[in-house]
Amino acid sequence: MRIQNLFRNPVVVTVAVLIAAAILGLIIMQFTEPPEFNDDVTVTVRLDQAKVRADVATSPGRLEKGLMGAEPLMKDRALLFAYEEPTTPTIWMKGVEFPIDIVWISGDTVTQVTSNVPSAKPGVPDAQLPKYQPEGPVDKVLETSAGWARQHSVQPGDVVRFSR
Secondary structure: OOHHHHOOOHHHHHHHHHHHHHHHHHHHHHHHOOOOOOOOOEEEEEEOOEEEEEEEEOOHHHHHHOOOOOOOOOOOEEEEEEEEEEEOOOEEOOOOOOOEEEEEEEOOEEEEEEEEEOOOOOOOOHHHOOEEOOOOOEEEEEEEEOOHHHHOOOOOOOEEEEEO
């Protein structure tokens, strides 16, 4: 049977269309379905034209550690704290030896940006380290290299998209 004749058969055409639709659906799902947030997963975070790859922290231990003891962030890398419920987290720079920007996110919207948070000064007692909090509850916090938010014009109201 020649291929031209094969596609005249309505059953073959129906099966081919269903297979094509299933493949297209899987491709679309890959790019539109929000990723699951778990420790040690990396996601792409998009804010308008800005894009950064972020390691995800969700467990209590990973949320507490944050960037403590980490190497300075590359311009295209970040750490995303993902909380199960909206909260008002406190961020401090204990053990972080480089400045960062903090982007506070509720749902899929930037609510606040704290820019150029300085690294912790050596020898400062924990009780005297500055602490940073959002003005209201958030369910995600994105820590980027200092200056990233300004370079990409990130501001409250920006829509945030997450993908694998």
